[in-house]
Every structure is written in C-alpha cells, then in structure tokens.
Amino acid sequence: MPAYKAPLRDFDFVLNEVIQVQNVISTLPGYEEATQDVFASYLDAAAKFCENELAPINRAADEEGCSFNPADHSVTTPAGFKEAYQQYCELGFTGLDCDPAYGGQGMPKVLAFPMMEMQCSANVAWSMYPGLSHGAYAAIHAHGTDEQKATYLPKLVDGSWTGTMCLTEPHCGTDLGLLKTKAEPNGDGSYSITGTKIFISAGEHDMSDNIIHLVLARLPDSPKDVKGISLFIVPKFHADGSRNPVFCGALEHKMGIKANATAVINLDGAKGYLIGERDKGLACMFTMMNAARLGCGMQGLGLGEASFQGALSYARERLQMRALTGPKAPEKAADPIIVHPDVRRMLLTQKAYTEAGRAMTAWLALQLDIEEKSPDAEARSQAADLVALLTPVAKAFMTDNGYTAANMGMQVFGGHGFIREWGMEQLVRDCRISQIYEGTNGIQAIDLLGRKVLMDQGQKLRKFTKIVHKYCEANGGDSRLKDMAEAVSKLLKDVGDVTMHVGMQSMMNRDEAGAAATDYLRLIGHLTYGFFWLWISKTALDKLDAGTGEKAFYEAKLTTARFYFAKLFPEVHSLLVTLKAGAKPLMELDEAHFAF
Template identity: 60%
Template sequence: MPQYTPPLRDLQFVLHELVQVTESFKQMPVHAEVDVDTVNAVLEEGGKFAAGVVFPLNQSGDAEGCTLDRSTHEVRTPAGYKAAYAQYVDGGWPSLSCDPAYGGQGLPHVVNQCFYEMLNSANQAWTMYPGLSHGAYECLHAHGTPEQKATYLPKLTSGVWTGTMCLTEPHCGTDLGLLRTRAEPQPDGSYAITGAKIFISAGEHDLTENIVHLVLARLPDAPVGSKGISLFVVPKFLVNADGSLGARNPIHCGGLEHKMGIHSNATAQMVLEGAIGTLVGEPHKGLAAMFVMMNAARLGVGMQSLGLTEVAYQNAVAYAKDRIQMRALSGPKNPDKPADSIIVHPDVRKMLLTARAYAEAGRALCVHTALLLDQELSHPDEDVRRASADEVALLTPIVKAFLTDNGWIATSHCMQVFGGHGYIREWGMEQYVRDARINMIYEGTNTIQSLDLLGRKVLADNGKKLKAFGRRIAEFVEDAGVREDMQEFVNPLADLGDKVTKLTTELGMKAFGNPDEVGAAAVDYLRVVGHLVFAYFWARMALIALDKQASGDAFYTAKLHTARFYFAKLLPETAGLIRTARSGLNPLMAMDESLF
C-alpha cells in the first residue's frame, strides 16, 4: 500500500529561503498582508486534506474508474470521490486564489500552486476535476462579459460548479484551425452550437450540479484556419436570470475513453446538438481567449508530474530502505541481516537521487514561475508586470515539457527500484507510471512545447526573453563565483549558459535558411534549456545549504548532496543533447518516405 507525506519542509525552504515570496508580496498591495505564518498554515492544512482525504482514494479510484450510463449520458465517479469533493468545497479550497469580488480569498497564485502539487501527489485523476475549473475561471475573468462573470465566476470560485475546455475534435488535435464545430446565431443573441469534441477531461461527472464548458466553434462567416475560431461558454444546464438552474442543455457525454492511466477522471467524448452558448470575447478571436486557459493548464500539467515525481520518490525510498537483497560489492553493510538493504547499491541510489533531484528543482521552478504570475497580475509597476509576463511566457513550455519528461523518467526509475513488485498493482508504483505518461501529451505535446520555446519564445524575438533570463544567471554567477566552495556549481552553470547562447545563435542561422531546422532541434533544445534553468536553481539552493550546513540541520546536508548529484550525474546529459541538436535536419529527412 503506497504512502504519502506532504513535503512541507521543502516547500517552506523554496518559498521562504530560496524565492522569499513574502518579500515580493510586500511589493504587491493586494498581497502585502500575506506573511510566512499565513502561507505555512494554509499549506499545512492543505497537506492534511491531500494526504488524509484524497490520497486514500487514489488506488481504489483507479481500480473502479468512471461509469457512463448511456441511457442518461450521466457519469458516475468512483466511490468516495463525490464526498471528497464536497469536503474540498466546504473547506473553501476552490476559492483560495480567486478574486474576492466573486467570493474568492484573494491569496497569491503561488500558494494555490503549492497546494495543487500536494493534491497531484495524492491523486492526480481526482485533482483534475477541480483543477480545470481554475483555467475556466481565469479565462472568463479575463475575457467574459459582465453578465458572464456575474453568472459563472461566483459558482466556479466556490466550486459549486466545475469547468472544462472543449477544444479537440476527432479529426484534429493540436491543429485547431481544422475544427468543424459550428455556432449559429440565434435571435436572442445566443448561439446554437453543434459538433463533437473528444478527450475532454472531467467533461461529465456527478461531483457538481452544473458543468461550465468553454467550447471552440466557428461562426457562419468565419475565415478558414485558426483565425476563424470563436469561444463560447456552454453550461450543462442553462442558467436562469435569477441564477437558478434551468433546462438541460443539449451537450452530453457520448462515450468515455478507455485509457492507459488516470482511470478515475472522466475523459469524455462530448456531443453538442444545438447546445445554447454565449460568445466569450470577440468573434473569431476565440483562440487568443482560450490561450489564457491553455497556458494555465500547461503550468498545471507540469505540477501534475511534479506531484507524481514526489510521491513515487517517497515510496521508492521507503521500499529501498526496507527491502534486503544481496550484499554491497564492498562488503556487508547490514551484517546483522541475511542481506543488505538495496539502498546500499549504487544504481538504486542513482535512481532515487534522479527522482529527488528532479522533484526538488521542479518545485523551485514551479514556485518561481507562479510568483512571476502573481507579479504579472498584481504588481503596481508596469515594467515589472511586463518583465514577469515575458519570463512566464519563456518558462511555461519548460515547466510543461521538462517537468513531464522528468516525471516519466522519475516514476519509471522509482518503479524499477521495486523490481518485480513495482509491476504489481498493490504497491501502487505502476499507477504512477501510467498516470505520468499522459502529461507528456496533454495541452500540446512536448514536441509542440519545444517548438513553442525555440520558435516563438526565443527566435521570434531574437532571444530577448532568453537573454533576460541569462542576465539573471550571469548576475548570480558573478556574485557567487568569488566563493571557492561554489566553484563546483557556478562553473558548470556558467559553461552551460555560454553553450546555450552559442547553440541558440547557430540554430537561428540555420532556421533562417530552412525553418524545418527548428523542428529538427527543438526537442533537444528545450531539454538543454531546461537543464540550464534547473542548474541555476540547484546552484542557488546549494549556496543556501552551504551557508546553513553548520547549523547541524540534516535538511541542508541532504540538499547539498542532491545538488552535487545533479551536477555530476544529470547535467552532463546536455553534452549529448547539444550534439544531437546541432546534427541538423538531414539525418531525419534524407530518407524518402517510401522507404519507411
């Protein structure tokens, strides 16, 4: 049976020692009163909810899955899910970072993100029900009409209703310019929407009385391609003028996907047969409005894999300490036992430390990015808001792709630690691997994220955003580089920074001659830049640990050991990645397709 303990000590380290969030809060009037004790208290209670209420449902929910009644099109979630969601609502958790104007508590997004890391460790499939509602809330908050905001935001804030985003269709995934769902204007100003959507997470369920679908569709006069897409809000039940629920809207679940993982989240095929919706934002500008929700979802998916990495690591460590198998090559380490604990074996250590290093650096990156998001939304200085928005744009594809790639690596390693038992359901490890795999596909595959990073976020602005982050690294290198005890961290960080600069310039020149060169190098490039970001945070964490190791707190000793492992065993991956990125287009495209 798996176990989970919220990583509160490391969360507090990242929040208060590394990123120092409350110092930034003081610069934002809306968050100026949020102090260390408030943040810690919220996360302590959030950890209790995640570990005590949601985590015990993870394995049982995976085994039971969701059930569709085809006669009514209603979906039943696994036993205990509805009661857990009611506790989530009663505890005020949905409103944590929402606008007080709509019933929210107004806490910073970074606090909510940390809470969601713990929820994802506890039960990713359950967490996706309320998680998608945050994206719907953000989209309507940014682009909804006053009437739409008044109708939907209080309900999404309280959690009484949940939200979805309906993008994908059977014939088109990432290429939304191909979508066919149509929206016909009605005399009352609403629209009748007809079409089919697939892969809609939490598209139908029994947790709430209403579900608010955000649907992409085409108006009759829409131009072809992505410039002809509009966004509509389409509730499961129509909403009366007084806020009460009206008639059932003709949008229903036509089927549930049978999936590799996240079995207890209802991944629905949604059918719209003249469903009534209202336009969000301007006609034909729906994709830009939906990107608010998509970018929030991309950060959320990164958090999903961070959560799975953490919980898989915790269970693998516990098993490695308990399981005895063979003797250490250098001689018995547990002479009082018939064999040594497998944690004495170097490769087991390597697998465990890989997961730990990816979890702790991933946590630092997520907290840093969430704080930037708070600054983008709430800082009084326009320059700070703009710079924060640029950095969020740069880091979002890295959070999504690098963390989910690492989550797949880490959960696979942790399952391997269990040997044959890892492949057996009762231990829980194979579920983490299955659940982690979807995150590399969700919200734009990791290849799409890589193209976004190299093509749109780096080359499109001549490296402006990347150079700004590079200056952040250079300042740290200059400050910390004078210390002898920081050389093992600063030198490889500075070296990789130089190599990224040269690689970016080289790829930019190649892409100028042939844009397909971006596609050939992008995946390797994102992983290199991901390591650059992780190396920066690991160097910063190592500096803190060095300064505090004399305190005798084993936490800092472990942090320093993990930093050294990262620089010695994981960062060198970049050498091969840079080489393959430079190898270019020809090895991929030279063979005629008839030869495949």
Template identity: 75%
Template sequence: MPAYQAPLRDFDFVLNELIKIQDIIPMLPGYEEATPDIFRAYLEQAAQFCESELAPLNRQGDEEGCQYDSATKAVTTPTGFKEAYRQYCELGFPALDCDPAYGGQGLPKSLAFPIMEMQCAANVAWSMYPGLSHGAYAAIHAHGTDEQKAAYLPRLVDGSWTGTMCLTEPHCGTDLGLLKARAEPNTDGSYRITGTKIFISAGEHDLSANIVHLVLARLPGAPKDVKGISLFIVPKFLDGGARNAVSCGSLEHKMGIKANATAVINLDGAQGWLIGEPNKGLACMFTMMNAARLGCGMQGLGLGEASFQGALSYARERLQMRSLNGAKRPEQPADPIIVHPDVRRMLLTQKAYTEAGRALAAMLALQLDIEDKHEDAAVRADAADLVALLTPVAKAFLTDNGYTAANLGMQVFGGHGYIREWGMEQLVRDARISQIYEGTNGIQAIDLLGRKVLLDQGAKLRKFTKLIHAFCQQHEGHALLGEFVAPLSKLLKEVGEITMGVGMASLQDKDEAGAAASDYLRLLGHLTYAWLWARMAAVAHDSLGRGEDAFYQAKIATARFYYAKLLPEAEALKASIKAGAKPLMALDDEHFAF
C-alpha cells in the same frame, strides 16, 4: 504503497529560503496579509486533506474508474470522490487564488502551486476536476463580460459548478484551424453550438450541480484557419434548470487517470454565449491553455514526488544481497537495497529532478503573482516574459522528468513494481498522459524555440539568462560554490552560441528549428535546473551551522549529484542540435518501409 506525506519542509525551503516570498509577496498590492504564517497554515491544512482524504482514494479510483450510463448519459465518479470534492469546497480551496469580488480569497499563486502539487501527488485523477474548473474561471475572468462574470464566476469560485475546455475534435488536435464545430446566431444574442469534442477531461461527472463548458466553434462566414475560431460558454444546465443540448456520448478507455472522466461531448444545437470578440476565441482559450500547461507540469512534479516517496520507503526496508563493500546490516540476513549504488542512482535522480522542479514551479508562481500585482508596468512585463518563455519548459521538462521518476520508482521495486497492488505502476500510467495532452511535449518544444526564442530574436531568453549571468558573477571565485558556478557559466555561454547557430540555420531552412526543438527545450531545462541547484546549494551553504545541518547537507549532495550525473546529458543534447536537420530529413517518405 507507503502513504503519501506532503513535503512541507521542502516547500518551506523553496518558498522562504530560496525565493524569499516574505520579501516580495506582502509588498504586492492585495497580498499584504499573505505572510509566511498564512502560507504555512494553508499548506498544513492542504497536506492534511491530501494525505488523509485524497491519497487513500487513489488506487481505488484507478481500479473502479468512472462509470457511464448509456441510457441517461450520466457519469458516476469512483467511490469517495464526491465526498472528497464536497470537503474540498467546504475548506474553501476552490476560492484560494480567485478574485474576492466573486467570492475568492485573493491569495497568491505562490500558495496555490504547492497545494496543486500535493493534490497531483496524492490523487492526480481527482485533482483534474477542480484544476479544469480553475482554468475556466481564469478564462471567463479575463475575457468575459460583466454579466458573464456575475453569472458564472461565483459558482466556479465556490466549487458548486465546475468547468471544462472543449478544443479537440475527432479529426483535429493541435491543429485547431481544422475544427468543424459551428455556432449559429439566435435572435436573443445567444448561439446554437453543434459539433463533437473529444478527450474532454472532467467532461461529465456527478461532483457538481452544473458543468460550464468553454467551447471553440466557428461563426458563419468565419475564416477557415485559426483566425476564424470563436469561444463560447455552454453550460450543461441553463437558467431555470433546463438541460442544455450538450451531452456525454461516451467515456474513453485509457491507459491511466482512469478516475477522471475523459468524455466525448456532443453538442446538438446547444445554447451558448460568445466570450470575447468574434473570431478571437483562440486568444481567449490560451488563458486557459497556459494554465493547463502549467497544471500538466505540476502533475509530472507531483507524480515524481509520489514515486520517489514510495521508492525511498521500499529501498530502506527491502533486504537484498550485501553491500559490495561488506555488510552494512550484519544483524540482518541481507542489506537493505538502498546501500547499492544503482538503487541510489535511481533514488537520487528522482530526488534531484523533483526538488529542482519544485523550485522552478515556485519561481514561476512568483512571477505570475508579480505579473498580476506589481505596481511597475516594466516589472510586470518582465515577469510576463519569463512566464511565457518558461511555460513550455515547465510543461515538457517537468513531465518528461516526472515520467522518468515514476519509471525509476517502479524499477526500484523490482518485480513488485510491476504488480498493481503496490501502486507504483499506476503512477507510471498516470504520468504518461502529462507528456501528451495540452500540447504534446514536441509542440511545447516548437513553441519554445520558434515563438518564444527566435520570433523575438531572443529578447525573452536574454531576460532569463541575465538572471543566471548575475548569479554567476555574484559567486565567481566562491571557494565552496565554484564546483557549480564554473560549469553553469560554461553551459550558459554554450546555450547562447547554440541559440545563435540554430537561428541562423533556420533562416535558410525552417526544418532546422523543428529538428533542434526537442533537444533545445531539454537543454534549456537543464540550464534552468543547473541554475536552480546552484542557488539551492548557495542557500544551503549559508545555512550550515544554524541547525538542520542534515537537511542542508542533503541539498548540497543532491546538487553535486545533479551536476555530476544528470547535467552531462547537456553534452549529448548540444551534439544532437549541431547535427542539424539532415539526418532526420534525408530519408524519403517511401523508404519508411517495413
């Protein structure tokens, strides 16, 4: 597989030309020094690290996997992973967007997100180790006591300790109300945590001196549903270096991300400390879960980019048949396959989904920065609502499209794509999990339609659609952008009508919302991407004649491809939503026979 190259020019386009961070980020308190030059320097350093250190370890990590020693219950990561993690920490990347009060660099998430994409594209299994740690940092920073912050955050920030989130148990995944792990109080204010957690990413490894597990468990007498769940900090090693009663029971044998240690974690009276209020643990864990869901989206985005790069390089070199309109390379025995329309369909689908996904990620990162730092409470609230609305879209739409892109990349290679040594099938296997964990994409769809749209009667949705409506009004009648604005305005209106229809139907039958949810999320994803592509086309039109015309012409051509070849899926989605729940629910359970 060709070497990964970070898409620095496209990062520059999205950050500085599309969302214009230079006009917003330095105006936020605490980010005054975060200039475009600072962004560029960090992105170039991250690109060098991902290209030269992480990407070369990717296939080897997949082949070697993590090794579990049943006698010591220790896990060894693949060759090179520990050294890469040491370099990562020395470069200061774990501290990038963390609080300076605990050793962080205090830089914006608008910078952290593209770096996250690069890590996922170069080596997604490796990227999960620091990714989970940052989620643990965020949860403790938001909900921990001053003593807990002082004890754990500096070491998570410098990377000497890593973190996990321990939710799932053998009998319960999404339905956390069923969890059985229990926490018994000790006389010193700590708790004895007992239970088994499964599917714990980075649950045991040799990269760091300690692992800080954030564990959901029940206190004595707690309510039986999700209202009775508490969150606890359970370190692998206690103060003084004594080993806590938390251990790895085994590693899962998986389809992909084999170089990340997905562990069964056994807690046998392990000492832990309550974080946040009793029975309010799920609310605390959502700080980490929402970060993880956005991280999943970045995995889909990064793997889609990696697959696109591999497919594009191969399509330019692989000679196969002649162009249908005559030889394009008459001096060669055949034309490169990039001349064939079907290969171009696959490449352009990858390109269109990936570049729109990058724009969405940048927009969400900026909203997170605004939510965190803006001086106006109303502006912060609006940003928080946009993030809440679009987080399930980012998780599900980015990962669905990332898996599609990975599959298409393998298809471009033909039979060679099915062979392990080319590396393309690994991207497919690695991408598949992102649609499942941190809440399956079906769960994201239910969350979007049920909680983020219908629960507040569309208040969050209206804040978002007003942005699209404003863009359409601004460019109405534009001679060059009419091909984008007219269909975008039409789809915007139709999404409003669809939302109203589903909302009314679900008042009579809640299954109507459940039946519509996945199609609705994908429909809203297409609306979002159509808006972003129209915006990118507008920027590109305005930039023609200033140099780099080929780059901007490619943006406009890709926008046209998206509108002509991918956006028509919205018509099928609308028809499916309007069909309602009856086609799904009419068949009796016993008739699902074989």
C-alpha cells in the same frame, strides 16, 4: 505503496529560505494578509486533506474508474470522489487564489502551486476536476463581460459548478484550424453550437451541480483557419434549470488517470454565449491553455515526488544481497537495497529532478503574481516574458522528468513494481499522459524555440539568462560553489551560441528549427535546473555557515546538487552535439523507405 506524506519542510525551504517569497509578496497590493504564518496554515490544511482524504482513495479509484450510463448520458465517479470534493469546497480551496469580488480568497499563486503539487501526488485523477474548473474561471475572469462574470464566476469559485476546456475534435488536435464545430447566431445574442469534442477531461461527472463548458467553434462567415475560431460558454444547465443539449456520448478507455472522466462531448444545437471577441477565441482559450500547461508540469512534479517516496521507503526495507564493500546490516539475512549504487542512482535522480522542479515552479508562480499585481509596469512586463518563456519548459521538461522518476520508482521495486497492488505502476500510467495533453512535449519544444526565442530574436531568453548570469557572477567566487557556477556559466555561453546557430540555419530551412526543438528545450531545462540547484546550494551553505540547525537537511541539499551536476547535468554535452546535427538525419530518408 506507503502512505503519501506532504513535503512540508521542503515547501518551507523553497518558499521562505530560497525564493524568500515574502520579500516580494509584501510589496504587491492585495496580498497584505498573505503572511508566512498564513501560508503555513494553508499548506498544513492542504497536506492533511491530501494525506487523509485523497491519497487513501487513489488506488481503489484507479481500479473502479468512472462509469457511463448511455441512457441518460450520466457519469458516476469512483467511491469517495464526490465526498472529497465537497470537503475541498468547504475548506475554501476552490477559491484560494481567486478574485475576492467573486467570493475568492485572493491568495497568491505562489501559495496555490505547492497545494496543486500535493493534490497531484496524492490523487492526480481527482485533482483534474477542480484544476479544469480553475482554468475556466481564469478564462472567464480575463475575457468575459461583467454579466458573464457575475453569472458564472461565483459558482466556479465556490465549487458548486465546475468547468471544462473543449478544443479537440476527432480529426484535429494540435491543428485547430481544421476545427468543424459550428456556431449559428440565434438572433438574441446567443448561438446554437453543433459538433463533437473528444478527450474532454472532467467532461461529465456527478461531483457538481452544473458544468460550464468553454467551447471553440466557428461562425458561418468566419475564416476557415485558426483566425476564424471563437470561444463560447456552453453550460450544461441554463439559469432556469433546463437542460442544454450538450451531452456525454462516451468515456475513453485509457492507460491511466482512469478515475478522471475523459469524455466525448456531443453538442446538438446547444445554446452558447460568445466570450471575448468573435474570431479571437484561440487567444481567449490560451488563458486557460497556459494554466493547463503549468498544471501538467505540476502533475509531472507531483507524481515524481509520490514515486520517490514509495521507492525510498521500499529501498530502506527490501533486503537483497550484500553491499559490494561488505555487509551493512550483518544482523540481517541481506542488506537493504538502498546500499547498492544503482538503486541510489535512481533515488537520487528522482530527488534531484523533483527538488529542482519544486524550486522552479515556486519561482514561476511568483512571476505570475508579479505579472498580475505589481504596480511597476516594467516589473510586470518582465515577469510576463519570463512566464511565457518558461511555461513550455515547465510543461515538457517537468513531465519528461516526472515520467523518468515514476519509471525509476517502479524499477526500484523490481518485479513488485510491475504488480498493481504496490501502486507504483499506477504512477507510471498516470504520469504518461502529462507528456501528451495540453500540447505534446514536441509542440512545447517548437513553441519555445520558434515562438518564444527565435520570433523575438531572443529578447525573452536574454531576460532570463541575464538573471542567471548575474547569480553565477555574484556567487562564483565562493570556492564551494565555483564548479557549479562555472558549469552553468559555460552552458549560458553554449546556449547563446547554439541559439544563434539554429536561428541562422532555420532561416535557410525551417525544418532546422523543428529538428532542433526537442533537444533545445531539454538544454534550456537543464540551464534552468542548474540555476536553481546553484541557488539551493548557496542557500544551504548560508544556513550551515550561520549555524541555524538542521545540518543534515542542508548537507543533503548540497549532496543532491553535486549528484545533479555530476550525473544529470552532463546530458547538455550530448544535446549540444545532436542540436548541431541539423535536420538532414531526420529528413533525408524517403518516406517510402520507412516501410517494412
């Protein structure tokens, strides 16, 4: 597989030309030093790290995997992982967007997101070690006591300690109300935690001095459902250096992300400390869970970009047959396969999904910064609602599209794509889990339709659609954008109509919402991407009109936008049909008749 090259020009285009982040960042207190030059410097350093340190060890790490020693419950990560992590810490990347009060650099999240994408493209299994730690940092920063923050945050920020998220148990994943892990009060403010957690990413490894587990458990007198779950900090090592009885029992044998230690974690009376209020653990954990869901979306985006780069390079070099319209490289034995329409269909699909996703995540990260930093309470509230609405879309739509892109990249390689040494099949395997963990994409769809749209009678949705409507209205008069703006405007109306339809149907039968949810999320995904492709196209046209150079770059944006609206966006028509088909086609078959 060709070497990974960070898409720095596209980051610059999205951040500084489309979203124009500096216009917002400059108004947010605490970001005075986050200038465009500072952004460029960080992104350049991150690109060099990802290209030169992470990408070269990716395939070998997939082959080697992590090794577990049952004698001492230790896990050894693949060659080069620990050294790369030490360099990452030395570069200060672990604390990039963390609170300066605990040693962080206080940079905006809109800078952290493209850096996350680069890590996912270069070596997604490695990226999960610091990624989970950042989630633990966020949960403790939001819900911990001053003492807990002082104890744990500086070490998480400088990277000497890492973190995990311990939710899932052998008998319960999505339905955490079935959770069995127990927390018994010790009488000194601490708790004795006993239970087994599975699928714990980065649950045990040799890359840091300590691992801070955030564990969901139930107190003896708490309700026996999700209202009775509390969250606990359970360190691998106590402050005095003694070992806490929280051990790795095994590593899972997985389809992909083999270089990340996905552990079974056994807690045998391990000492833990309550974080947040008792019986409010799920709300605390969602601080970490929402960050992880956005991180999953970034995995889909990053792996889609990596697959596109590999497929494009191969398509330019691989010679097979002649173009249907006549030889394009008559001096060669055959034409490069990039001349063939079906190969271009796959490459353009990868490109269209990736570039729209990049714009979406930049804008979403900017909303996170507004939510946290804006002095305007109304702006903070609006940003929070937009993030809440679009987080399940980012997680599910981007990972579904990322998996599609990875599959197409492998297909471009033909038989060679199925062979491990080319590296393309690894991207498919690594991407597949992103559609499953941190809440399956079906769960994301139910969250979007049920909790984020129907529960508040569409208030959050209207905040987003109002933004889209205003943009279409402002730019639909340009003849060059008219078709795109009209397509998005038509979908806005359709979304309003189908939301009302599903809402009314689900009042009579709640299965109607469940049956519609996946199609509904994909519909909102296309509305979002359509909006961003319209925005990208407007920006490219403005640059071309101004004669600012890079004509080929901006014309490529317009061509890709036209492909998206011609070949991918029309999926909305079939989605509207299947949405209105309702629950009956899914529920009328008797369970016994599923047998064979």
